[in-house]
Amino acid sequence: MKRIFSNREIVLGVTGSIAAYKACEIASRLTEYGANVTPVLTKSACELVGSATFEAICGRAAITHMFAPLQNPDVEHIAVAQRAHLYLIAPATANFIARATHGIADDWLTTTLLATRAPILIAPAMNTNMYEHPATQENMQTLRRRGVYFVGPDSGRLACKTIGPGRLIDPMKIVEACVPLVSERHDLKNVRIVMTSGGTHEPIDPVRYIGNRSSGKMGRALALEAIARGASVTVVTGPSEVAMPEGALAIPVETAAQMAEAVVNLAQDADVFIGAAAVADYRVETPSNSKKKKSGKKLDLTLVENPDVLGLVGAVKRAKQILVGFAAETDDLLANAALKLKKKQLDLIIANEVNTDVSGFGKDTSKAALIGRDGKVDDLPLLTKEEVAERIMDRVVALIHAA
Ligand SMILES: Cc1cc2nc3c(=O)[nH]c(=O)nc-3n(C[C@H](O)[C@H](O)[C@H](O)COP(=O)(O)O)c2cc1C
Helix, strand or coil, rough: CCCHCCCCCEEEECCHHHHHHHHHHHHHHHHHCCCCCEEEHHHHHCCCCHHHHHHHHHCCCCCCCCCCCCCCCCCHHHHHHHHHHEEEEEEHHHHHHHHHHHCCCCCHHHHHHHHHCEEEEECCCHHHHCCCCCCCHHHHHHHCCCCCCCCEEEEEEEECCEEEECCCCCCCHHHHHHHHCCCCCCCCCEEEEEEEEEECEEEEEEEEECCCCCCCCCHHHHHHHHHHCEEEEEEEEECCCCEEEEEEEEEEECCCHHHHHHHHHHCCCCCEEECCCCCCCCCECCCCCCCCCCCCCCCCCEEEECCHHHHHHHCCCCCCCCCCCEEEEECCCHHHHHHHHHHHHCCCCEEECCCCCCCCCCCEEECCCEECCCCEECCCCCEEEHHHHHHHHHHHHHHHHHH
């Protein structure tokens, strides 16, 4: 996230929604990731939240008035709009959406919305009836048609005690939705990536399963990096500690058999397939329909082999399709990974050390080597999973160009 947001200029427009306080969290995340955030509060927003909070979080003066005296012309008014890499309005009221649709320029935010050429991302927040009103729906359609992006809203319990759509989507999802819009690299534009992530759960009975320690962190990092670089990303994800990023189409599955079925259908249309999931090699032959009780005796489980997800994709690999696999090994890592690369017709394999304190399942860092079908080996130092994902996508881009 830090590399993507670092030094990007973001105008954060906060409007008069009850969810305005959640914009503090958005400002905080963006600032933490290195973005330069200019907070802009409408008159109504100032009734609900204080500009001083945003100034303290962002380290910048908040813009609250159209006709405030200029302190520094470089950082105020039109200069801010022209320098912006992104206009993010979160939360956006029904009133703001209506004003933006009709080009009404009656405060700083709506005036400079007409002046900026930066992408615009809107996160609506309002009462369900206001959201579902034809006026709001048609306004949003008009804005979409003009190229404005939307994220959310969520559905749930609203401040007005109704339940339905209109709730501001989770601040972290809003930050993730900014990623492809502020990113400077677009070398995966129009590339369709299908990937697997997480682990699998193989049922023993209705309450127990055989699983593994995969957290999904590497899969999430890969999906985020691919989205940032312009790819369309579909992730078939087994049980995972982390959510897939906003912008990825996540298809949840539980078992290896379900993962194989989903992947076989989706991979046919993919330019790149990445098998990052830790798929169980075996499943219980006949899981019990009722909870197994202690019997005072040994319990025997017969395990049968699961379908080989990567092997299935490799078997129907199209010309120019790129296949990427992972090898998580405890012994003879490079030799085993090179063998897997050949056997499964892969173009690239990531050999992961999994038995150390700093690398492997659940960790934020990884010690990996990237081995190409041409024999080229990048033995990476210990890196964060985000950094490893960047190196993997660099190799994927090179493979696409070479295909
Ligand atoms: C306590 C309170 C909460 C409000 N929450 C919302 C809201 O979540 N969404 C919305 O569209 N309007 C909401 N409104 C109404 C807006 O503040 C009102 O339409 C205002 O004109 C919006 O101005 P702005 O779009 O310039 O910020 C709320 C009003 C009050 C008093």
